[in-house]
Amino acid sequence: MKDTFFRSMTWLHTWVGLLVCWVLLLIFYAGSLSYFRHDISIWTAPELHLGVLQQQAPQKLAPQLDKVQQLLQQNAANADSWFIFLPSSRHPYLSYAWQDIAPEPGQRGRLVEEILSVDNQTVIKDKRSSRGGDFFYRLHFDLHYLPVIAGRWLVGFCSMFMLIALLSGIVIHKRIFKDFFSFRVNKGPRSWLDGHNLSAVLALPYHLMITFTGLVTFMLMFMPWGILTAFEGKDSNEKMRAFKSQAASEQVLSFEPLSGQPISHDFTLSQLLPRIEQHFNPRPIKQIIISQPQSANARVSVYEDLAEEVTDKRIPWVFNPFNGELISKPLDEVSATKATHDTFMALHTARFSEPALRILFFICGLMGCAMIATGTVLWAVKIRRQQAKNMAKGHKASLGLRLVEGLNLTFIAGLPLGTAAFFYANRLLAPQLEGRAQLEADSFFIGLALVGLCALISTSLKMWRAVLGVTALAFAILPLFNGLTSSQHLFDNIATGQWVLVGVDLGFILSASLLSFACFKIHQKWEKQPKTAPELTQPPLSPLKGVSH
Amino acid sequence: MPFLSIFIAFGLFSLSMFGHHRDSFTRSPSPLMQSMCYWGAWCCLSVSYYFCIKLHQFAYGSIFFFGYMTAAALMVSLILASKAKILPLLMGLCLILLPFSFFY
Numbered sequence: 090m091k092d093t094f095f096r097s098m099t100w101l102h103t104w105v106g107l108l109v110c111w112v113l114l115l116i117f118y119a120g121s122l123s124y125f126r127h128d129i130s131i132w133t134a135p136e137l138h139l140g141v142l143q144q145q146a147p148q149k150l151a152p153q154l155d156k157v158q159q160l161l162q163q164n165a166a167n168a169d170s171w172f173i174f175l176p177s178s179r180h181p182y183l184s185y186a187w188q189d190i191a192p193e194p195g196q197r198g199r200l201v202e203e204i205l206s207v208d209n210q211t212v213i214k215d216k217r218s219s220r221g222g223d224f225f226y227r228l229h230f231d232l233h234y235l236p237v238i239a240g241r242w243l244v245g246f247c248s249m250f251m252l253i254a255l256l257s258g259i260v261i262h263k264r265i266f267k268d269f270f271s272f273r274v275n276k277g278p279r280s281w282l283d284g285h286n287l288s289a290v291l292a293l294p295y296h297l298m299i300t301f302t303g304l305v306t307f308m309l310m311f312m313p314w315g316i317l318t319a320f321e322g323k324d325s326n327e328k329m330r331a332f333k334s335q336a337a338s339e340q341v342l343s344f345e346p347l348s349g350q351p352i353s354h355d356f357t358l359s360q361l362l363p364r365i366e367q368h369f370n371p372r373p374i375k376q377i378i379i380s381q382p383q384s385a386n387a388r389v390s391v392y393e394d395l396a397e398e399v400t401d402k403r404i405p406w407v408f409n410p411f412n413g414e415l416i417s418k419p420l421d422e423v424s425a426t427k428a429t430h431d432t433f434m435a436l437h438t439a440r441f442s443e444p445a446l447r448i449l450f451f452i453c454g455l456m457g458c459a460m461i462a463t464g465t466v467l468w469a470v471k472i473r474r475q476q477a478k479n480m481a482k483g484h485k486a487s488l489g490l491r492l493v494e495g496l497n498l499t500f501i502a503g504l505p506l507g508t509a510a511f512f513y514a515n516r517l518l519a520p521q522l523e524g525r526a527q528l529e530a531d532s533f534f535i536g537l538a539l540v541g542l543c544a545l546i547s548t549s550l551k552m553w554r555a556v557l558g559v560t561a562l563a564f565a566i567l568p569l570f571n572g573l574t575s576s577q578h579l580f581d582n583i584a585t586g587q588w589v590l591v592g593v594d595l596g597f598i599l600s601a602s603l604l605s606f607a608c609f610k611i612h613q614k615w616e617k618q619p620k621t622a623p624e625l626t627q628p629p630l631s632p633l634k635g636v637s638h
Numbered sequence: 639m640p641f642l643s644i645f646i647a648f649g650l651f652s653l654s655m656f657g658h659h660r661d662s663f664t665r666s667p668s669p670l671m672q673s674m675c676y677w678g679a680w681c682c683l684s685v686s687y688y689f690c691i692k693l694h695q696f697a698y699g700s701i702f703f704f705g706y707m708t709a710a711a712l713m714v715s716l717i718l719a720s721k722a723k724i725l726p727l728l729m730g731l732c733l734i735l736l737p738f739s740f741f742y
Contacts, residue, residue, distance in 0.1 A: 294704050
């Protein structure tokens with residue numbers, strides 16, 4: 090430990106930040122993109138771009154339910170459950186799915202989903218296999234190639250470090266209000282420090298919220314002991330299930346059945362609709378699940394679209410489909426603990442937010458990425474400055490410094506390139522190719538690995554410029570590529586009001602513009618450098634001035 | 639509407655600071671001017687928060703408010719870093735647009 094509290098905090102801030110910063114950057118980056126998970130999923134399915142996207146219309150609900158029920162009865166009469174996903178703002182198309190009966194107890198049956206066209210007549214059968222936005226969503230907390238539990242522990246570990254880095258950062262930032270708006274450009278390392286402080290302080294409420302709620306998301310995994318002590322069961326999984334079952338039952342108000350067993354096993358969902366709407370009005374229906382659809386015990390669970398309500402509660406209204414009786418409904422008031430947990434979950438996932446708020450969340454997420462990236466670049470600059478004298482004598486930079494500079498290039502410039510590679514793979518791989526969803530994911534990491542290889546060769550300004558330039562070009566071409574490989578191009582989408590697709594294409598153009606700007610600034614800096622051999626191996630920052638918090 | 643007034647609020651906060659005021663107006667602020675900017679900024683923020691809640695309910699409106707604050711403060715910082723002199727002009731433009739945003 091250091092001799093003063095301030096120095097201890099500075100040491101803590103530096104090392105907890107540096108140790109996990111590249112994994113954190115990946116987590117923040119994937120999390121930021123996950124705010125547009127459904128939009129990305131639609132973009133990566135060009136089969137849905139024409140005649141499929143729609144918004145929910147109350148007058149169309151009954152014919153839609155009739156059609157879907159007819160299709161489910163034809164295709165999945167013996168299924169364990171039927172699912173109907175009605176159009177909503179984040180899922181702007183009608184789809185249905187069924188789950189086969191589980192082959193063995195404790196397992197889940199195969200789930201098959203199909204999508205219907207706007208006129209309810211055509212089933213979109215040839216949709217390409219792609220994880221779309223779900224890839225970034227899962228990457229955010231599973232880290233893709235790692236075993237799920239190991240990935241989540243690692244993400245939790247990094248989140249804890251992030252929280253410590255944030256709190257220690259607040260302590261050591263002496264001029265938090267005086268330097269609130271300070272961003273001194275073209276001042277060497279000072280500019281990076283300002284960028285680090287600015288991106289951290291301006292979005293500080295977001296950074297604290299997202300880190301803390303991220304930890305809450307996995308709290309049962311990190312701290313299961315209370316549940317393991319209080320609940321009965323053979324093993325921890327059974328005890329966890331018992332806890333979740335009790336927690337769910339405590340949020341439900343059940344009613345005694347008024348009538349006896351039905352004579353017929355037939356029911357029509359559209360006839361149930363007035364009863365549902367009577368309870369839901371004016372909220373739209375989001376999802377309907379019919380369990381054991383061909384038995385006398387069939388139950389219809391209806392989920393309401395909670396729209397802008399800041400909660401993550403997912404308790405359905407359960408109806409008897411034969412007589413329309415309400416069997417159970419969510420309690421109006423839940424316990425303070427449950428409400429707090431739901432609110433934290435909602436704040437983290439931002440499922441409640443409409444597009445404008447999601448853009449704000451996305452900006453805050455990118456500021457988190459900027460905070461991590463500028464922090465790690467700053468560390469490299471400080472160390473290079475310390476080693477400048479030795480390097481002037483002809484010694485090489487230390488292994489730690491070279492490692493950090495290489496990882497900086499790999500992750501800061503590699504993540505956008507990997508993302509562009511993912512989108513190109515989505516369109517270039519044959520739609521019916523075996524395992525194409527995994528190949529798309531692989532292409533993301535291949536992009537990242539290629540930049541890693543470049544970093545092994547050099548971390549000079551020229552290399553940064555080259556990688557960022559290629560990435561900017563790749564993003565700039567993506568909207569054109571979309572026009573060539575799908576039924577609609579950007580202007581068609583504007584004309585037909587397909588704002589989800591327009592938004593993704595505009596996002597690519599904006600990314601290309603920002604990366605081009607970064608490329609231009611690096612080019613300017615490189616032009617100013619004297620063209621002698623040692624300087625060409627300099628990192629993107631010249632180690633000139635003192636840096637301290 | 640809340641975004642415009644939050645932008646004005648953060649613009650006023652920055653102008654209440656000696657260095658930023660000098661960058662924008664090429665002269666130092668008087669203590670009275672600094673106080674007026676500072677308290678004017680707090681008033682603008684309070685009004686913005688009220689309208690955020692009125693437009694979007696308490697929980698959703700509060701989240702919106704924080705999001706707007708981050709975006710507005712970032713814009714003010716970037717403007718101050720690149721073209722500090724246009725900040726008062728942009729604040730004036732926001733002030734002109736503010737009444738029109740009520741109709742939106």
